[in-house]
Amino acid sequence: MTRPIVLSNGELHVGINNFGLVHDFYFPYVGLENHAAGKDLRHHVGVWVDGQISWLDIHASDWHVEFSYPHRGLVGHMVAVNEALGIILEFDDTVDAHMNAFLRNIHVVNMREYEREVRLFTHQAFAIGDSRSNTDTAQYLPDSDAILHYRGNRVFVVSGNYHNAPFDQYTVGIFGIEGKEGTYRDADDGELSMSNVEHGRVDSTLRFTLQLAPHDSGRVHYWIAAGTSLRDALHINKQIQKQGVGHYMHSTLHWWHTWLEPTERVLDRMDERYRDNFRHSVMIIKSQIDKRGAVIASTDSAMLNYWRDAYAYCWPRDGAYVLWPLIRLGYTEEPLKFFEFCRRVMHPSGYLMHKFRADGALGSSWHPYVHDGLVAPPIQEDETALVLFVFAQYYGMHKDQRLLDDFYEEMIKPMALFLAEHIDEATGLPKPSYDLWEEVFLTTTYTTSVVYAALLAAGDLAEAAGDHNNAVAWRLAADDIYDAAHKHLYNSQRKSFYKGLLARDGEITYDERIDTSSVFGAFMFGLFPIRELELQTALQSLLKVFPTHEGAYGLPRYENDTYLRTNDTLPGNWWHIASLWLAQYCIETGDSETATKIIDWVQQYAGPTGVLSEQLDPHTGESLSVAPLTWSHAEFVATLLDMITEPEAH
Structure with a gap:
């Protein structure tokens, strides 16, 4: 499956699939240790409104999804429209240029003529260390308003906010074993069970509740902070909570604008119809490219579902x-x-x-x-x-x-x-x-x-x-x-x-x-x-x-x-x-x-x-x-x- 959006800072690399979901999550090397490789590990995103749930991938026929890189930097933009549901989701995604964090700015639009309560669900599933073994842990961190996923020295802290308030519900659980599909199924009725800890093959789901007036919208900020220790990941999480996703989006765009200067200098000599794809x-x-020098052939892990190996090598x-x-x-x-x-x-x-x-x-x-x-x-x-x-x-x-x-x-x-x-x-x-x-x-x-x-x-x-x-x-x-x-x-x-x-x-x-x-x-x-x-x-x-x-x-x-x-x-x-x-x-x-x-x-x-x-x-x-x-x-x-x-x- 094509990765229409790839995001990276040389340590953390995220691949977004055709449904707009996280499907590759490499850390701490580009191309090595994909903690979300495999069809059962994509991070579902869903909307519950008017008594029904719709997931971007499970109900893909209901969603029209378009992708772009509009910002002259490695910040992906996605628009997902569900006419039947009357909902538009706009995503601006990036990996921060300076610290290991995946950031999503999710714009939720109510297309209807009446006020609605919209519940946005974000789901995370990892096989940490690309091990496929059942030794991961997920737990709610009340002091940090976050969910912690960890195994050894690979630590991911997941959080987000709406109107400066954290997610209003959460749950952690198991998937792919004991007949469990995953905690995202807990959201089918619009409510989460608030489970606090689980170990094994674990996943988690967050809920953000938005009250939207007719043709109104709201923005949910979501992130995953990655570290090689709990201290590192929590520090990044705290910085994002303090400065805001928007701050880091802008600083990352500034970094890309600077890095692209040698590229921009040749564009005026090029036919205009090639310039965007040249830059992209x-x-x-x-x-x-990993920051330590390895040039990876491709971080698209889809072939792992059908072949013995993929292309994530130098x-x-x-x-x-x-x-x-x-x-x-x-x-x-x-x-x-x-x-x-x-x-x-x-x-x-x-x-x-x-x-x-x-x-x-x-x-x-x-x-x-x-x-x-x-x-x-x-x-x-x-x-x-x-x-x-x-x-x-x-x-x-x-x-x-x-x-x-x-x-x-x-x-x-x-x-x-x-x-x-x-x-x-x-x-x-x-x-x-x-x-x-x-x-x-x-x-x-x-x-x-x-x-x-x-x-x-x-x-x-x-x-x-x-x-x-x-x-x-x-x-x-x-x-x-x-x-x-x-x-x-x-x-x-x-x-x-x-x-x-x-x-x-x-x-x-x-x-x-x-x-x-x-x-x-x-x-x-x-x-x-x-x-x-x-x-x-x-x-x-x-x-x-x-x-x-x-x-x-x-x-x-x-x-x-x-x-x-x-x-x-x-x-x-x-x-x-x-x-x-x-x-x-x-x-x-x-x-x-x-x-x-x-x-x-x-x-x-x-x-x-x-x-x-x-x-x-x-x-x-x-x-x-x-x-x-x-x-x-x-x-x-x-x-x-x-x-x-x-x-x-x-």
Whole structure:
């Protein structure tokens, strides 16, 4: 399920689902410890009026819900209208920029011609620590006018007020066990049972009672304060009670206005119809970055309901792609934290593993150390290479000696030495590793392209660091890869690049599938210069196999891609990333007309808040997999930056 609103301050991250409910609640890392992951854990919101109850999700057909980011900051706005009930709910939601609190300003509107009593119910359900074990506690705190949820060093204090008075009823209980659905069902008659404490798999519900004149309205302020101790969470709760939700909403907007200044500076050079989604994409990218450096692929946890795992990990490749447009915009803190993260998690042998949790621990993986008898590290070599390459671009923009002092010996040199030595003697190409799509163990054209560019970049960094011997060695290694690539990687029969090859026992086997990453990797990283016949014919072959036309510019990853495919007659689902790569190629070759059409097409399939998914169903246009996907937003931003700048060397 799409998260039309995502909110974050780098520690607390909240995802709002299509019903306007809290469905992801990460703390204290973005992407790690989701205390509200799962379909049974969404935080219900309901209205009781004229003797009946209506919940935004349970009675979804009665509610018309719209979302937006109207404030030039990561403050979400939602309007939920129930014509039959005669009620409008308007939400302004944010995560405070400076302290760990989720804030909701809920505007309740009476649409009827007569006075009414409206009871607003807010429900909270956590599996604290993302453990699914039944060891949480919830209890009413009379001295703080709040409900406390806690387990160990994860503490959430829930409260709110209306007309400067706290909620007028509450209850705590259990859900998902012993036949209990949850305390929200206690609100069916408009009254709560006032239970004070419960432990196990616990939830809670608050009630706010509003007396509204005809066509009148009132505002309920609601919040969840998060801390790693009861003291911390209670302190935040007290500050909000003292200063008010409005105060923190305004201070958070001010913080975002300041942070967005580099983004705002380029908007005047951009077509007006792209500006909102460009800004939204930059904000969404920021929302997916943990303050300690990890760049999360997606915090949308919906896949946990259907698959073994979700996307809440830091893939170093994704992180490097995501940071590159921020670097181009002039941001410095996020790239530096990411490079520090990569330096911290790097393997002693100089490479980066498959993926990582936000705290730097190894993420889950399905890649083995033994590959059909061949022993090799379970990595995607392009991840190491791309981090090195993007670091070099960052250094090239700033020329700050402190970057070399901090990173050259501890990260750049080990990475470059690994890349230069991890060469297959039979082909002269990088040894096989997993492709960027994480599926096949090969020496791929894409990975070869990134390794080539990374070694050239490492040579420049070595020169700047005074390491002249390695500068020469790494440039020579890149030259050798260039020559080997031109010998092995072009398929003259299909007039395209091989997806990859595998050398074993003196024989070379080829994967002839046409892969978008092969073509655009060779282009973006200069392995096959843009004017060379091989690259031009490879692009033509790609577009012949995956034809695009007016109104539909979707490209799959590669031929017969089965991942989440809904129709076997089609070559694979459309990926925003692949389509935007094509737009970037068009910009580089001067075909801005086609590039514009592709950007328009991508924007057509963005959500109302600009959210981009990973994939689209080619039959229906429905978003598939996670949304937002951080990498999709990064390519959208990068493509629009290409449109307003001179073509850059790749």
